[in-house]
Amino acid sequence: MAKKDIICIVSSRYKAVFLKINSSTTILDLKFDVAERLDLPYESLILAYEDETVGSLKFSIENDGDLTSMVEHCHNLGLKEVHMQAFKEGDDSSNKQENEQVRQDIASSSLNSKNIDCGPSALWTTSFPDKNPNDNPSEDDVMTIDGMINRSERHGNNAGQSRASRRFIATQLQPTLKVRPDIRPIDVQKEFLSSYGIRVDYSKIWWGKERAQEKLYGDAHESYDQLRWYVEEVKKTNPGSYIHVEQNEGRFTRLFICYAACINGFLYGCRPLLFLDGTFLKDRFKGILLSAVAYDGNQGIFPLAYCICDQENNVNWKWFLQGLWSILYERPDPYNPPHKLVIISDADKGIREAVREFFPDSIHSRCVLHLVENFRTKLKDLGFKSKDTQILGNLLQSACYKYTRAEWNDYMDDIRLVDERAYNIVMNYAPENWANAFFPGVRYGHVTSNVAESFNKWIHEARLLRILQLVEHIRKQIMVRMNERRTMAESWNQFLCPKAELALKENMENGRPLEVRQSHTGLFEVQSHRSCQVDLDNKTCTCRGWDVTRVPCKHACASIMFMKRDVYQFCDWFMTVEAFKKS
Template sequence: MEDSLMCVISFNSNATLIKVNSTTIFAELKMIVAENFRESYESLLISYSIEKFPNVSFELSKDEDILNMIDYHRSMGLNTVTMTVTKRDEGPTHAIGTETELSVPNVSTQSSEHIEEPYERITIEESERIPNDNPQGEHVWMMNDVVSDSSRIPAWWHEAITGKGQQFESAKEVRMALIYYSIAKKFAFNYVNNEPKRIRASCMFRKETKCPWLLFASPLRNVSTFAIKKFVPQHTCGQHNSTAGHFRASRRWIASMLQSVMKRRPYITPTDIRKELHSQYGLRVNYSKAWRAKETAKDQIFGCARHSYDLLSWYQMKVMETNPGSVFTIEQEDTRFKRLFVSYGACIQGFLKGCRPLLFLDGTFLKDRYKGILLGATAYDGNQGIFPLAFSVCDQENEANWSWFIQGLRYILYNRTEPYNPPHPLVILSDADKGIKQSLKNIFPDAYHSRCVLHLVENYKLKLREMGFASSAAQRISKLLEFAAYKYTEREFKAVLHQIRMTDQRAYQVALSYGPSNWANSVFPGIRYGHITSNVAESFNSWIRVARTLPICDMMDHIRVQIMERMNTRRVMATNWNSYLCPEAEKILQENVTKGSTLEVSHSTAEIFEVSSQKSVQVDLDHKTCTCRAWDILRIPCKHACAAINFMHREMCTSFAIGS
């Protein structure tokens, strides 16, 4: 699923629309907002609100805030977010005759070691400025400042070429230094000689204007070190401008600039590279050059993407050697890679011994040079955390690939010396069909398949719009369908469906056509433990966001390390637990115990109780059921069950929870 959000950003009586995604940089977003509303970058504060907490504002101040905002809204199935822009209190104004400092936001980590501060400072003499009309006494730049602004260029670029006698390790270093120097000094040059042992460069306009600028470098005698033998630094051509020399910013040169950035942000897009080069150094490059530079930098850091496929057999052998019990299968077609299936031994054992029989299936796009799809099967651990079980890499999401992947799941669960015997039949949730439904019928005939309610509601809303419903009406009816899916009892479920029927008979018929037994809590034949969405699968896709941009071997090893670190972190956490239940289950149980402490309980038989709250319900401790169906669905004693258990013996609550 695409992770972009449409932001409705308001400031006073004005508003604008901006799309953000997981690669959006906060400083870049703030700069766009400042430009749209024509306000000072430093004076703006950006915040957003969510429906669940309408009176709380969440401030955006860094890149991580944007990622958290996107993850939350996507997990709730939302495509838009409302932001508010306010102005911070202005500090004291500068008195005339003093120095003024202007800050230019740095949207990316500099590759130069000479710049450590997050902002590049420019000192402007007051005598060179003219006062502004605004009452705060601010000052504006003169036109010469804008034309000759070199504040974004690191100081060492200006000193990349110092003069005659300067030495370099190789001819390549000379060429790189020339590029830095020409961009910093804003002039263009041509190579008169560009050879392994002789480099001669002159001003591009030497013939037309007799410009004397010249550089000649060659190796020193009997050594490979290059030295500048002749250097004329003066220009008389008058051809300086803000983009002079930019064409010398080659793919390899940009790749060298990107390496430090891509080690931290391998998911950066060519569009973002173009924006950052411009905002950081004033460089203008086209999209194709940015894309080629990114691929070159990725190859330099992680190795060739094509060669990575050649290493799969070696990686398979190492996984089987170092991870006993793992399943790693590679399928080829005419000696070419077709698809693979991976499930690490620790993941298999962890799922069989510590997870409920519940799996979430989803696919996500890979973003390396050869693209492809990653199919994943994810579960919840005992403390409601992500637990990856298996994943597959293939060319596209279709019935053939899903069937192959699900066959792999069948193998790791049931083709064992100790067959998988869960307390309840296996339940598998997915966001859409795409071949999953039929594959499950063929391969897991005894398992239950459930659709993700959020995706179903989104499809329902689109269907209503196609039928001619207004947007507001489609939204309202879709919310009713989602509300019905969460109901525990069939009576409550039918009551909500009746509201849809009273609103429009056509909408009611469409809701029934989706098959409520596949998505509604009250009529679902299996046990989903309260989970009716595939959010955990989408969380896994977001969790491996960086890995998805890497070559295939690096991607798999990145995921392996992530799983290893997560398991170790949880192992350390578990050593500090002093209760029978995991903290999340213990928290729910304690809340139900507290809520049930005020309820009236009547003893019917040895194991059956009648509990009175807003309405009376019947609790059967022998069969571990309650007519409110919360215990049946969540498999944790509900407040009525806790009240009945407390009526008999307070300490029995935990034992009944463990037995669930």
């Protein structure tokens, strides 16, 4: 327990909870915690401090000043424990003053122009309209704010009226946003209607939420202005990081961030494989976050770099990929990967053109899930039945994972048997861009951009914040993740990372009973359900399992064990624990 903390016992009838408070605790935080844990309505909650040192007097704790005075009073008396009581409005006749104050808050008019923010000016290169924003509400289940609004009061008299002020809405939303930063104005609007029986304009709730966020996270405009300071601080405290803010006549346009630990980790410990994707931001000015994510040796997410811009288009993707090229190749020790850099993404919205311009020697691969989705959409447009669309999509997705062209052709024949038009659509997709059997590079078995989408979910909370808080939130996430990876690696005593170790041992077990014949120094013929040729010198097998995953397949394992050599020495560097520790 911190030196200045005080144990606070809050009771309500037959229930009580322990809380820790200090001079920095706010009345909103305290009331929210009490309301949530004692199942009391936040809006009608009243707190009283019981001071036994002066004859068991009760002091009403109504604001931050009261709470701070109580804490200082306890410190002066050397008390480490205080007792408070929680009441619901109306349970105690002595609380009339509090009741009246709440009613005045409800009745305060939202038409008072002195309390109204006039709206943001555009900070992006594209302009934003003055109309109320649309947050595109989804059908996701959203936690209600019962703890914020008293469901039992004011339901009948105010129906159809809009009398709750923006200040009042902001006050109620502030503690809620701490635990539910993603709550939508549309949900708050519904709660006011069901709880208060009043209809509040969407715009008023939106601005109320903006005020609450401003109290919590600061002014949105100021957050952009502070980016210049943030860039200098990162360069000063984290040498080797690449961070750049681009402006147009003093207005923010784009931000690129890649920390030194991410650059070095990718160059020296990750596969030469990148996943690109974009996701929407949900702060006041919206925007897009473009990301480049990799896999570490244990198949974990490894964030490399990201960019914040106004929209996902060809210009912004080129700017982002130019930054990626700089951190990978404009270095004193240029990165020369053992295989060509492979970039996996959805090929839409300008990514393909940007990759061709800045990474001409790389190999671009389409995300199979996006390709299958596009395929099914085209089938529906042609009038295919839903059942046939599903079957054909599954066949296409399965074909992508097959290692050999013979297996791939089997699935293509099945698609052609269903409908020739579907087959023609597939062939127009250029299989060398997505099918394992034809892909010219090494994707280590990855054919989707799921890792990039996992990254988007990982930063979900950050996407709701002001831009300065957003970048700091992501920095802290990366820092914590790096430390967790370091701690995890210290406990590993094997040569390979656990997931690579598991795959290799499974292939070794499956390869033990296979019949092996040596045809040359490093060439072998291995008999399983079909005959396969293994080339240990070039680390290939005609089953193409070794070629695609870079883990020795069962045929290769059988050949290596036949020669009584160390199987682990035939695994790629990126799968080793040593490489993981460098990433």
